[in-house]
Amino acid sequence: MRSLTQQPFRAAVLVLVWGWLLFLVLTPNLLVVGASVMTRDPGSFISLPLTLDAYRQLLDPLYLEVFLHSLYMAAMTTLVCLLIGYPFAWALSKVGKRNQVLLIFLLIVPFWTNSLVRTYALKLILATNGLLNNGLMSLGVIDGPMQLLYTEGAVIIGLVYLLLPFMILPLYSVFEDLREDYLRASHDLGAGRLSTFIHVIVPLTLPGVLAGIMLVLLPAMGLFFVPDILGGSRNLLVGNVIKNQFLDARNWPFGAAASILLTLAMAFLMFAHRLSKRRIGEDGV
């Protein structure tokens, strides 16, 4: 064994990584935890004494309702992403290699444009005199414009639009690894298509489903600008609450406590994902 002093590159990399984690991940999170147990102060934002008031406030029926509504919209977003993403990823794994590269490229292209700008673009489409309403009216499908903007549906459309790639990519990766022999074996042992889907394909792709849910569900609760632009005042996300506490209401302890709630939810999902992965095994010969 050579010591770190004899391996300067290795030492430098380790210092860099640990330094990064310490100053940019651990410290900010500890500050958030710290802020969440302090008292609100109009002058310097936070002050002593330590208190759990912020967490108590989370249980306020008003905020509980915001949380539940936010969770509901995020869950709907996740469900829609899953319903679109699952067959899409499956098809993606089936097309030829060249088309695959093209399709994944197309999936990634929107990331080159700021998501705020894309959300404003969506507003133009969904507006009362927007592309969608005008298009449908000129086709004679509808007589007058529909109220699309500033509805719960608009928020979910916006979230799905922004988050769908995060559902597709992990699903695509599990479908890529899904060996055709498993499906043949199932067929050979007497299973029809539906049976094979339920008993073989779904369990084998479950890690991808869970990864997709993780990547969509929690970010969906945090993307505050989507309700800001598309949702009107009643369709708030937890992200809006957090943003408002820090920027408008100046209640840092409460904003921090809400953040921690989201972080804990994320940790719980990751834990569930790990469990399922262990069950399914790394290789599965």
Next chain:
Amino acid sequence: MATESDLSCSGLVRRFGNNAAVDHVSLDVPAGTFFSILGPSGCGKTTLLRLLAGFDKPDEGDIFIRGHRMNEVPPNKRPVNMVFQHLALFPTMSVGDNIGYGLKRKKVPAAERRKRIARVLEQVGLPELENRDPQELSGGQRQRVALARCLVLEPTLLLLDEPLGALDLKLREQMKIELKHLQKQFGTTFVYITHDQSEAMVMSDQVAVMKNGRFEQVAPPEELYRQPATPFVAGFVGDNNRLAGTVVSVADDVAAVRLSDGAVVRGRVASAGLAPGAQAELYIRPESLSFSQTAAGGGSSSLQTRVRTTLFDGANSRVEAESNGQALFARLPQDGTAPALTPDGHLELSWDPDLARVFGASPQ
């Protein structure tokens, strides 16, 4: 279909573009037979197996299983099960659930299912492993679970797609013998495809040697070894020495072949239409060659060679000799009867012409 064939195919053809991967193959497998299809990679054996399993459809020809035409029957409705090359045990299910998978699809009640799973595990020598995950088992155990998963369904026909390929050498030798015993014990008809001639020879009742989509010869292993029907079979099955030359005379089914250095060697005629002047190949097995000091002279054929080296390998020890640039291998008995050999020393190899086979030269 009056005969008691479990599997019978006639004129099977499967084309990919202009290339026929399976080219007019007919075969007939009696019930309870261990039937192997042996061939180099790309010979069409995997395509043929896929046709039998129902994963692919033939362009021409028919497949009958116990007299029932199978061409339009999907894989899940055929009385056929398959052990895949990589086994394809479902990693999300326990051993018991893997084996019970097919029974469940057949709606066998749970109590009956448990009984049959326990029984088949006992039969393959893995009692009480129901609750383990396939990933926890050794390679040989997984192999047997894959077999049990098929055999529990009591198929008419079990297809095996080179399942021993992934095992290490020692385990493979062991599994060969075990597979043969299991086949006899269950009495199920096995169709086994492999590129490993030793696997095919050790386990099979009948072996079909396949090349370029066609069967070159279908015979029991011993016949395949002693009376290969084509030069390809002679070269592919077992070790063989090949000597190329021109036919000088044919008498009493024995052909004399002149090699390029003028030496004349003799062997039994193995293909029709061998006439003086024709290009020919003589095949002689390493164990059929004897060293002239000990061989009885009368009617034998012989060749003068120079010793290159001896290859000691216990019972498989051989001497590598050379005649006119052509390497020849002869078995070196380890019972003290072999002469002392020195590199570059002279060695006369002789053989009984009845043990050598002469074919018209193959196009390649």
